[in-house]
Amino acid sequence: MATVAVLGGTGALGFGLVLRFAAAGYQVAIGSRDADRAKAAAERATELVPEAWVHGMSYADAAADATRLVVLTVPFASQAETLKAVSGSLREGMVVLDTTVPLAPAVGGRPTQLVGVWQGSAAQQAAALVPAGVRVVSALHTISAAALTDLGHEVDEDTFLAGAAEAKKVVADHLQVVPGLRAIDAGPLEASRLTESITPLLIGLNMRYKTHTGVRITGLEAIA
Numbered sequence: 001m002a003t004v005a006v007l008g009g010t011g012a013l014g015f016g017l018v019l020r021f022a023a024a025g026y027q028v029a030i031g032s033r034d035a036d037r038a039k040a041a042a043e044r045a046t047e048l049v050p051e052a053w054v055h056g057m058s059y060a061d062a063a064a065d066a067t068r069l070v071v072l073t074v075p076f077a078s079q080a081e082t083l084k085a086v087s088g089s090l091r092e093g094m095v096v097l098d099t100t101v102p103l104a105p106a107v108g109g110r111p112t113q114l115v116g117v118w119q120g121s122a123a124q125q126a127a128a129l130v131p132a133g134v135r136v137v138s139a140l141h142t143i144s145a146a147a148l149t150d151l152g153h154e155v156d157e158d159t160f161l162a163g164a165a166e167a168k169k170v171v172a173d174h175l176q177v178v179p180g181l182r183a184i185d186a187g188p189l190e191a192s193r194l195t196e197s198i199t200p201l202l203i204g205l206n207m208r209y210k211t212h213t214g215v216r217i218t219g220l221e222a223i224a
């Protein structure tokens with residue numbers, strides 16, 4: 001079975017993805033700034049999914065272990081340094097799934113405010129940092145870590161994929177393992193500036209209505 005690298009798999013969203021991929025039979029390499037922290041996360045994952053093949057290591061080793069897909073789940077402030085750390089491990093034909101939402105904290109509060117990115121979006125910034133021949137696809141900006149981590153939970157949401165067609169197919173094929181999650185083709189990577197901006201809208205709705213909101217697009221039932 002293929003190996004998926006999850007850079008930041010020690011954190012909220014990344015760990016949820018680690019569990020989903022591991023439960024589906026993928027081998028998972030968790031990448032961290034601290035290999036011991038990654039090993040501890042791998043042990044937690046193995047307790048939750050006993051048959052899993054999950055190992056923890058440095059960012060660079062995890063990216064090198066990936067068969068084709070490297071998932072990036074770190075805060076926006078660390079996106080560039082993380083991609084620079086794995087640059088030597090990324091090979092031609094690999095796909096980086098970038099989940100980054102470029103958020104900054106409101107004064108004294110949680111990260112809820114979208115910040116401007118020179119390249120147009122966090123995903124386009126990522127594309128500027130990966131070696132030639134490596135494709136970036138952005139997705140999962142509105143899927144909550146809690147929904148992914150609860151393996152008994154059917155996600156019942158859509159996620160927008162932005163990037164090159166062949167790379168989006170690689171990502172969509174991997175995301176099929178999450179029950180209820182539907183991958184929608186949002187167009188080229190430039191569309192990420194739109195898809196990344198939906199997250200602060202949902203965060204605001206969640207705070208006002210004290211619930212968890214997600215996205216479902218109507219009129220696309222045929223692709224379900």
Ligand SMILES: NC(=O)c1ccc[n+]([C@@H]2O[C@H](COP(=O)([O-])OP(=O)(O)OC[C@H]3O[C@@H](n4cnc5c(N)ncnc54)[C@H](OP(=O)(O)O)[C@@H]3O)[C@@H](O)[C@H]2O)c1
Pocket residue numbers: 008009010011012013014031032033034037038072073074075076077078099100101102103140141142143144145146
């Ligand atoms: N949480 C969600 O529900 C959610 C939903 C959609 C998208 N996202 C996006 O996914 C990415 C990760 O979100 P998250 O909530 O999972 O983040 P998180 O738990 O705060 O951090 C994820 C991992 O990033 C690594 N990291 C690298 N530099 C860091 C730094 N300076 N400070 C803290 N952690 C750092 C840490 O791993 P090591 O310490 O092991 O290196 C950490 O475990 C973000 O870009 C976010 O916008 C999150």
